[in-house]
Amino acid sequence: MLRSMFSGVSGLRAHQMQMDVIGNNISNVNTVGYKSSRVTFQEIFSQTLKPSSAPAANGMRGGTNAQQVGLGVSVGSIDVLHNRTGVQRTDKVTDLSIEGDGFFVVSDGTNSFYTRAGNFDVDRAGNMVAPGGLKVLGWKPDEDVSAPPKAINVANLSMPPAATKGMNFSGNLDINSDNYEYTVTVFDSLGREHKLKYEFKKTATPNEWEYTVTTDDAINIEISNASGKFKFKNDGKYDTTASLGDVGLTFKGKYAGTESITLKQDFSNMTQNGGPTDIKGDQQGGYAAGVIDSISIDANGYIIGLYTNGQSQLEWKIAIGKFTNPAGLTKIGNNMFQRSSNSGEPSLDMAGVAGRGVINPGTLEMSNVDLAKEFTDMIVAQRGFQANSRIITTSDELLQELVNLKR
Incomplete structure (x- = not known):
């Protein structure tokens, strides 16, 4: 009877531990990134009352199984469940x-x-x-x-200025027009802006155009290789056989000491047809100095700095x-x-x-706590606790009956 009472006590302890884990799970149902836990039970070592025996060698008597009485239950493990959630x-x-x-x-x-x-x-x-x-x-x-x-x-993240490396032009030159002007902005190595004017003129050769690069600040900016020619095919697409030279900018006067820059030119995305002229020039690689304005983070964990100069770069x-x-x-x-x-x-x-x-x-x-499962486990734990308490109560009544035998 004492054995059964102590078994009941071990059951109470084990189920109380299960209730502690369930209560902690439920309390963290809204905890960010929480991983729930579970309890598993295992039996305590059993007392052997009679060992097993093998069948007799003469075949007259069969074997017998061991007679064992368990000594209760204990907590086998408390596992953290790392299953995914929403x-x-x-x-x-x-x-x-x-x-x-x-x-x-x-x-x-x-x-x-x-x-x-x-x-x-x-x-x-x-x-x-x-x-x-x-x-x-x-x-x-x-x-x-x-x-x-x-x-x-x-x-304190910052981005140093960078000089413009090239000019990419796209859009259409109207075959019915003779010339077109377009102003672009470039940056020197100190991040200062400079305006360049591109003038496109038809030549006497069919489908051939000439470009000329000028500036209103000729006192302080000297332009080398400031002109050249390019052609279109009969279908209006750019003739890639044309070789465009690089435009050089040398700074002097109030810009003296600023590094010279070389602009690589790309007209390959231009066309020539009877539609309206809609040329667009984009400078490549140049920008003024900037300081961090905000950040963004992508799926690979790159932290990207967004700067006041409109540029962005990887930071972490x-x-x-x-x-x-x-x-x-x-x-x-x-x-x-x-x-x-x-x-x-x-x-x-x-x-x-x-x-x-x-x-x-x-x-x-979100937390991966499943409230439906936790409440169900709570009911099971409660019934297990109640059943083990009944073992103790019943064992106590049997002991009381044994004591009363002397009366």
């Missing part, structure tokens, strides 16, 4: 979720931690941080992912950690995990690489 849209640039395997990597400066909760922000120093202040890790665009990641910082690569056994990670609170001896070391790389999930910017991963 995401909620927030449209906040620094809110990120991972569609697939992997964890964001954050650090307190000494130790690294791992999380599925991508509700990040940028602090006043420009660091990308998790809610607890841990810094999100990544690499600069030119760094190899085999190098240790560092804290991502988007403060967000690190994603992948584990052989993510269930072996240790929960440390605040939606964070820590590596353990059974999780293995993390493999760090970009999102979408080698089995890592891609990043969904502007979304957050």
